[in-house]
Amino acid sequence: MANITKITELILESLKELNQLLPPDQQLPLSPETKLFGSEGLLDSLGLINLVVILEERIYNEFNVEVTISGDLSTLQQDNTFKNIQTLSEHITRTMQNKTP
Amino acid sequence: MSRNAKTKILIISDFNADNFSEYLKNDEESPAVISNTSLFGQTMQTLADFSMPCWLDSPEFLIVWTQLHQISSSFNHFLIYEKSSIDSCFNEIDAFCNKLAEAAQRVTALFVPTWTVPAHNRGLGVIDLKNDHGIGNILMRANLRLIDNLKSTTNIYILNAQRWMELAGARNANNPKLWYMGKIAFGNEVFREAGRDIKSAIRAIRGQARKLIILDLDNTIWGGIIGETGKENLRLGGHDPVGESFVDFQKALKALKTRGILLAIVSKNDENIAIDAISSHPEMILQLNDFVGWRINWKDKAENILELASELNIGLQSIVFIDDSPNERSRVREAISEVEVPDWPEDSLLYTKTLLSMRCFDSFAITEEDMQRTKLYTAEKERTAAHTAGQSLDEWLHSLETHVIAEQLTSINLSRTVQLLNKTNQMNLSTRRMTETELSIWAEQKNHHLWTFRVTDKFGDAGLTGIASLEIEKGTVSIIDFILSCRILGRKIEQAMLHFIINKAKQLGGEKIEATYIPTPKNQVCLSFWKESSGFVENADSGIFTYNNLASYPLPASIVLVEN
Numbered sequence: 001m002a003n004i005t006k007i008t009e010l011i012l013e014s015l016k017e018l019n020q021l022l023p024p025d026q027q028l029p030l031s032p033e034t035k036l037f038g039s040e041g042l043l044d045s046l047g048l049i050n051l052v053v054i055l056e057e058r059i060y061n062e063f064n065v066e067v068t069i070s071g072d073l074s075t076l077q078q079d080n081t082f083k084n085i086q087t088l089s090e091h092i093t094r095t096m097q098n099k100t101p
Numbered sequence: 102m103s104r105n106a107k108t109k110i111l112i113i114s115d116f117n118a119d120n121f122s123e124y125l126k127n128d129e130e131s132p133a134v135i136s137n138t139s140l141f142g143q144t145m146q147t148l149a150d151f152s153m154p155c156w157l158d159s160p161e162f163l164i165v166w167t168q169l170h171q172i173s174s175s176f177n178h179f180l181i182y183e184k185s186s187i188d189s190c191f192n193e194i195d196a197f198c199n200k201l202a203e204a205a206q207r208v209t210a211l212f213v214p215t216w217t218v219p220a221h222n223r224g225l226g227v228i229d230l231k232n233d234h235g236i237g238n239i240l241m242r243a244n245l246r247l248i249d250n251l252k253s254t255t256n257i258y259i260l261n262a263q264r265w266m267e268l269a270g271a272r273n274a275n276n277p278k279l280w281y282m283g284k285i286a287f288g289n290e291v292f293r294e295a296g297r298d299i300k301s302a303i304r305a306i307r308g309q310a311r312k313l314i315i316l317d318l319d320n321t322i323w324g325g326i327i328g329e330t331g332k333e334n335l336r337l338g339g340h341d342p343v344g345e346s347f348v349d350f351q352k353a354l355k356a357l358k359t360r361g362i363l364l365a366i367v368s369k370n371d372e373n374i375a376i377d378a379i380s381s382h383p384e385m386i387l388q389l390n391d392f393v394g395w396r397i398n399w400k401d402k403a404e405n406i407l408e409l410a411s412e413l414n415i416g417l418q419s420i421v422f423i424d425d426s427p428n429e430r431s432r433v434r435e436a437i438s439e440v441e442v443p444d445w446p447e448d449s450l451l452y453t454k455t456l457l458s459m460r461c462f463d464s465f466a467i468t469e470e471d472m473q474r475t476k477l478y479t480a481e482k483e484r485t486a487a488h489t490a491g492q493s494l495d496e497w498l499h500s501l502e503t504h505v506i507a508e509q510l511t512s513i514n515l516s517r518t519v520q521l522l523n524k525t526n527q528m529n530l531s532t533r534r535m536t537e538t539e540l541s542i543w544a545e546q547k548n549h550h551l552w553t554f555r556v557t558d559k560f561g562d563a564g565l566t567g568i569a570s571l572e573i574e575k576g577t578v579s580i581i582d583f584i585l586s587c588r589i590l591g592r593k594i595e596q597a598m599l600h601f602i603i604n605k606a607k608q609l610g611g612e613k614i615e616a617t618y619i620p621t622p623k624n625q626v627c628l629s630f631w632k633e634s635s636g637f638v639e640n641a642d643s644g645i646f647t648y649n650n651l652a653s654y655p656l657p658a659s660i661v662l663v664e665n
Contacts, residue, residue: 021123021289046119049283053276 007096008032008089010062014055021050037082048082059092067095108303110136111160111208113147115171116286124289124296132303141284144171148200151207162303163208165201166262166295168286169216169243172197179239182225187239191246198250205257209536210306212299213251214262215244219275255515255537258302258465265294301460307534308523311441311461312361312474313415314354315406317424318368318375318397322354322387323347324449327378328370338384343449350452351386358391361471362462363478365413366395367405367422393478402429403436413478414587416526416623421461468517470564480561481588487560498592498659501558505567505597508665510544510551517565518553521584526623528590528630530583530616548573550605551582554598556589563589569602571609578611583627593657595630601662603654615647 012030019027028034028042036051037043043051052069059067069092081091110125112118122136139147139155144167147153170177173193178185205211217240223229224236232238251257266274269290279285304310319326324336324343336344358364364387368375375397379389394413396405402424410417417439424430425445434442446455470477488497510518519537526532535543544551554567566586572579580602585595606614616637618628631637636654637646648654656662 017289020127021120023123023126046117046283049279049285050120050289052282053278054289056278057273 004089004093006062007059007092008085010058011055011085011088011092014051014058017054018047018051022047032085035084036088038080041082043082055092059096063096065096065099067092067099069095107135108132108162109158109160110134110162110164110299111155111158112136112138112164112166113144113155114138114164114166114286115142115144115168116166116280117141117284118166120285120289121166121287121292121295124292125299128293128296128300130297130300131309132300132307134300142171145197145200148204156207161209162299163204163211164214164299165204165211166214167197167216169218169240172216173243176239176243179234179236180222182234185234187233187242190239190243194243194246195250198247201251201257202254205254206538208256209539210256210258210302212258212260212302213247214260214265214295215247216240217262217266220266220271221275260295260298260302262291262295265291265298268294297460301463302465304461305463305465306523306536308520309418310464310524311421312419313363313365313393313410313413313421314357315365315367315409315420315422315440316354317402317426317429318366318370320425320449321423322351323378323382323385327374332374332378332382335378335382337382344384346449346452348384348386350449350456353453353456355386355391357456357462358475359472360462360467361464361474363393363413363415363475365392365409366397367402367409368395368397369399369402370397372397390479391475393475393482401432403433406433406437406440414590421459423456464520466516466520468520470517470520473562473564476561477563477588480563484558484560495659498657501560501592501659502661503556503558503592503594503659504661504663505594505601506555506557506663506665507552507601508555510540510553514553514565515541518551518568521565521568521586522582525584525586526621527587527626528583528585528595529621529624530627530631531581531619532621532624533582544570549581550609552601552605554585554594554601556592556594567594567598569598571602571606573606573609573611576610576612578606578609578614580614580616583616587626590626593659595634596636596655596657597660597662599635600654600656601664603648613647613649615645618644618646620644 015028015030015034035041037048056067056069059065081087112122118138118141122138125134125136137155137158137160139153144165147155170180173190175185175190175193201211201213218236222236225232229235229237248259251259269288273288273290276288279288316322324347325334327335336347338344338348354364376389379385379387394409396409398405406420406422410420417437421441421443422433423443423445430442430445433440441461443459446452484501487500508514515537519535519540522540523534543549549570549572551568551570553565555565556563556567566589568582568584569580570582572581603614616631618631620628631646632639635646637648639646
């Protein structure tokens with residue numbers, strides 16, 4: 001069952017994998033306080049795309065559930081879903097709870 | 102290039118290759134890389150215009166990774182089941198290959214991944230391969246066309262991208278989300294596998310392939326501990342999954358040996374018991390004569406490996422050590438950092454898969470010498486053994502009946518010559534590293550001359566084991582390359598080569614001949630030869646050795662020299 005702690009853990013694992021795609025001086029700190037996207041965010045748009053795809057795959061591998069974060073990416077950018085790890089965790093947890101019958 | 106300089110790679114692609122570029126840069130395996138991507142979707146333009154900014158950094162290696170439907174508009178029609186012509190498709194592929202061949206002249210090597218189509222595209226389904234217009238059918242023929250067009254260009258390497266897709270798995274090979282959101286054609290696992298293969302290829306081109314596997318015995322090439330169970334109770338062959346897995350592992354090792362990789366044993370065992378098992382167990386695939394040496398005793402394995410490497414005159418950086426014991430692996434890793442010690446699975450059913458997936462044996466060519474390498478080493482042991490007590494060096498050399506055959510560089514010996522040029526470290530005057538194309542171009546210049554030297558004796562043919570090249574400028578003849586395989590050092594082949602090239606220098610009008618020694622961490626042997634045995638005079642300040650009297654340089658009496 002998805003809970004916010006587990007989701008946060010998956011996000012941090014995804015960031016670790018994402019860092020392999022980033023130059024050393026642009027790699028993200030693996031911390032719940034890390035700001036992801038937006039005015040103070042550390043990711044550019046390609047980084048965001050990579051994070052979303054990696055994270056969706058990790059969620060699938062963990063829960064055997066397809067969660068589509070990417071479909072409404074532009075909406076998520078506008079409403080600060082990707083502001084930091086906490087906001088992202090909350091969004092995903094809500095999405096998964098909505099999927100559970 | 103300095104030892105710490107990063108390798109420059111340019112990636113030309115028709116998709117966003119930024120992820121691939123970053124994997125290459127961040128991957129810790131050697132070589133360290135600076136990679137640059139051209140503007141994607143401009144493949145043919147970038148291949149046609151060398152003034153574009155991406156070329157200005159003079160990349161050493163080029164990767165051109167495309168999708169067939171971007172190269173061939175005919176294939177686009179096939180993808181949507183419209184009528185099209187396979188000949189038109191081939192014409193487009195041929196034009197692409199011509200551009201690749203031109204670009205290849207600007208780099209050390211060019212890598213071209215084969216074309217793939219996502220696994221979820223089943224094309225015409227059950228008749229997709231049978232029908233000449235099936236997507237799978239055309240894709241295979243297109244890739245064969247690509248291979249046939251490019252295989253004769255010596256510095257172009259076609260890489261099997263389908264393998265990367267299979268290793269990544271269907272879910273990860275092609276992710277439509279990455280494509281639609283970022284124009285990234287493949288999943289990151291594909292890029293990881295591609296990066297590993299490309300770095301392995303670069304190491305192979307630079308002569309850094311591993312060439313000796315040192316093997317443990319118990320639970321490594323057979324199941325069980327022979328000292329405890331006896332050979333009758335070893336798990337080897339038979340109707341037993343574990344026994345079968347060990348037989349297959351031995352077969353895979355033997356296949357590597359046929360390809361030119363040497364095998365040796367380092368095992369903590371009673372030597373007589375181990376040798377008896379190897380020689381007489383009915384399921385043994387590997388026989389004693391498959392191994393070029395062994396140390397079977399109770400000594401420290403790291404110590405044994407060092408002794409064996411010294412006996413075989415093989416550099417530690419050429420060795421792989423395989424042992425089922427994590428403790429032994431850890432010991433050797435710590436003691437001898439140059440030896441590659443792969444992590445090894447606990448389950449013998451995974452041994453063959455692990456061995457076959459190793460990239461460290463990748464070579465840019467397989468020559469006749471490679472296929473005979475074990476025999477060459479065994480013959481060398483016989484030569485050394487024939488040196489009887491009390492026999493002088495000259496008597497022994499006479500007894501070998503050595504013939505040295507000198508020959509110019511040809512298309513037939515080019516591959517082996519470049520292999521020797523790139524992998525010889527010890528007896529190497531200038532340690533130049535060149536591709537086949539680069540060496541051919543160098544040798545064709547009017548004032549350059551290169552000869553190869555093949556050595557035979559009564560024990561067999563040691564193969565092409567020497568290279569000497571000259572550059573002539575206004576009466577001064579400079580020896581550029583002076584190379585001899587470590588297997589045949591100290592048999593006066595060196596002096597025979599000098600005799601030959603000094604005679605050639607005279608014939609070419611030279612007045613004096615000199616050799617400039619370029620030091621490396623590994624060619625002290627070469628310096629010792631030039632200082633002590635060459636007959637040349639050293640200028641200690643410049644590192645140049647000179648032979649002023651071109652009248653005569655004696656041929657060693659123990660050698661018969663022939664020019665082809």
